[in-house]
Amino acid sequence: MTKFTPDRRSVLKGGAAAAAAIAAMSSEQLLGYAKAWAQNAQWKPEAGAKINLLRWKRFVEAEDVAFMKMIDAFQKATGVQVTVSNESYDDIQPKASVAANTGQGLDMVWGLYSLPHLFPEKCRDVTDVANYLGKKYGGWAPSASPYGMRGDKWIGIPVACTGALLNYRISSMEKAGFKEFPKDTAGFLELCKALNKNGTPAGMALGHASGDANTWLHWALWTHNGYLVDKNNKVIINSPETAKALEYVKQLYDVFIPGTASWNDSSNNKAFLAGQLHCTVNGISIYVTAQKENKAMADDINHAYMPIGPAGKPTELHLPFTMLIFTFTKYPEACKALTAFMLEAEQFNPWVAAAQGYLSHFLLAYDTNPIWTEDPKRTPFRDVAKRTLTPGGLGPLGENAAAAISDFVVVDMFANYCTGREDLKGAMASAERAAKRIYR
């Protein structure tokens, strides 16, 4: 692996390109640029190439529009035909898995979490793309290599990341007696208790919500120094640290809005926007929707990093979106060209701007995109790729870690204890057993 330490020059270059692209290019300009890019690109698409790309279904409409504009420019410039299909978060993985298993149907998948690690043998080596982009745009954030690499090969390109951070109502927080959002776990618990007392409760998903439940519960486990496995993939979930995390989350659950055990990924968005929920862990999508539909509420919303517990350092889990190319595609060069094209500053900056903070970058040069500073409420989401751990925790991100997070091992452990279905020891023992099975 090449080490990409961001040197001043590449950062400047990225910044300049970002600045140039701020005024989103018109489609003609974009096409002109795309043509020039295709001339010089190191990947030459195969003649008559047709790509089937599956991506997650948009949460922010403008992002989707910008994405399709980019695809359109790529098609016109290269003659490659790209068919984009959308699936919701939960359906991406089964579809990709079926394609991987049958060896047909799709050429590329833009999925979430550790998708390439679920079937690494079916993912094409994209080291050349990763190296090209890393060199050009100031290097990759530290989490990019565990997400994108297996051994010394890149099997996926971490295109963007969506943050799972605290969304809260400023007025409710102040009414609860806090001037600023608590930075430690003890303060956060006090805040949630006070919010509940005021009838403006907090709430986070404890159901089988791939995004919302996994992100905050892994944070809760890690910030108490509990981990599913150690760095050698030995299962260590049954520990006093995990017990502390369970106790902590139980106390939170007791002051949450009722029903969080049944929540899926959209439940907290609905409840928050309806004014029933005053603090939750989510992407920036609640704020984006509120800005469009309820300006008064948007003015009252702010975001904060996850509080820090005994671990003494940030232990967040965010949602990376990684692009993978299947080994069985007939048009690998076209797929690689598209991946690289998407991440060039001229495309990436306006696209990320259109996503209004929902998508953040893994390439460090993109820190300078003004989208992150023009509205300070978005700023926390800028750094999520730098702060996120991987579902593997201390251990490597591989097939097993991918299986454990898909099987909700950690989520079920917390939900088991919080809902009173199992006691502390029982909940940990069940999780240990499930984890040992996966990591055998």
Place this chain on the structure above:
Amino acid sequence: MSTLQTSLKVPVEDTSIAARWQQLQTNRNYQAFWFMLPTAAFLLLFLAYPLVLGIWMGFTDERIGRPGIFIGLENYQWLWDDSVFWLSVFNTLLYTIVASVIKFAVGLYLALLLNRHMPFKAMIRALVLLPFIVPTVLSAIAFWWIYDSQFSIISWSLIKLGVISSNINFLGDSNWARASVIFANIWRGVPFVAITLLAGLQTVSPSLYEAATLDGATSWQRFRYITYPLLTPIIAVVMTFSVLFTFTDFQLIWALTRGGPVNATHLMATLSYQRGILSGRLGEGAAIATAMIPFLLAAIAISWYGMQRRKWQQGSDND
């Protein structure tokens, strides 16, 4: 003459394969074989092959995108002391038994009502079918809103009426969640039972009722000694189907709860999907699916040998 005969016989015995082929082509007794062949091929390819493949996969550690190796009964040994698996077995049985019994009772009652003469009969019969016609996922989404923890119309109405003071935790509490999904399944399944039984009821000759009425039979006696015995074959078929559909239900649970809260509504089918497809361990998922087969066979056996003892099965019309 005799020499001719022997010379004819010998080649027939020698080239027996060619002769068999000849026989297959021309003998009328083998005609049925040719007519059945396409169906047999179809069944083998689309039913037997996937079934056998699934059972085989249950004995391997296959993962998505990677072939597995034979590991014998390891998947089953693991499932044997997996509390989540047993919980899913319990849930599936509870779900199937409660939902099927209620579906049968309500369906039969509805069928008897619909069999009477009343105004707008045809329209009412068509309306009853509505829950069955709506795609499962659509009705599941409607129920999902009805059961929502914050926006439930039921909770809202009851709070406005002053019956309760806070929202009912429909899908967040284990028992409420089980009751809720069972109710949704019943709502969907009743029309199938009702309409099929109604079809059965219409085959019962009115003269039997007339004769019974003349003999002074009460309405209960008419049901017990005329309707019920004549309806038994239909009941057996309908209930077999109903039990099989309920036992293997997937969509409704997946759209409503995804097996939550804390696996309280995980059925074997949903658990199999979660383990096999979502977390990529095809072998284990296949083992869970295979574990459903004995239950399904038992359900079929009960209905065929239990409810269809009657001689009509053998062509006689009396016990």
